[in-house]
């Protein structure tokens with residue numbers, strides 16, 4: 001059996017990285033059938049046996065990191081009776097084709113990401129508690145969230161985070177660990193569910209005391225109080241990472 005692994009870091013949210021990867025297809029002619037598709041986390045494709053090849057699979061995993069989406073791909077095939085030499089030839093061809101394909105993919109995904117509305121939030125942690133904010137007005141009136149807001153065109157995620165926290169709470173923060181990314185439901189930027197995303201970082205206060213300039217209320221809550229809050233539904237999948245972060249501090 002032959003195996004190849006490729007890792008690409010794409011400056012784009014999960015959904016964009018996933019959708020662009022699928023739209024571009026693969027840099028070789030062999031048609032592959034979809035075996036698994038879990039948007040935006042994972043897909044697996046396989047090719048039926050053919051001359052010089054008993055089987056071929058291509059699986060991809062997409063995971064969110066603070067620097068973008070990490071795409072881990074694995075190709076595996078078996079050349080059957082035609083043996084090792086053909087396997088090596090195939091390997092060289094696939095490596096060459098994949099290298100330029102992945103460069104083009106990363107560029108296309110980064111370009112597409114510019115059209116997607118991205119929201120960043122801060123889980124500000126201090127003394128074993130995290131700051132949560134209650135929205136005032138709009139479709140999520142009175143629901144709880146991580147303070148933050150929309151990334152502006154040309155702005156990096158972390159600059160947007162520091163700016164939004166300054167505007168909303170009047171404090172300075174330093175973002176630390178990346179906690180996770182969730183799909184938003186289309187209320188924010190319009191479009192289908194997942195056409196915008198929320199990325200949350202754990203952060204530490206460096207200056208000032210938070211004041212609710214734009215929210216109805218602010219609360220410092222402990223780990224065991226997180227679950228009972230009336231959260232914006234999209235935020236709930238982030239709570240395990242926030243709990244883990246509170247345990248670390």
Ligand SMILES: Nc1nc2c([nH]c(=O)n2[C@H]2C[C@H](O)[C@@H](COP(=O)(O)OP(=O)(O)OP(=O)(O)O)O2)c(=O)[nH]1
Pocket residue numbers: 119120121140144145146147148149150151164184187188198232234235
């Ligand atoms: N800040 C933040 N927004 C969230 C969270 N979860 C979630 O679905 N959202 C949604 C609510 C809003 O529709 C959108 C963020 O918009 P916003 O109104 O806070 O952003 P902003 O300050 O840049 O807004 P704007 O007044 O400039 O338009 O993302 C969350 O935890 N934090």
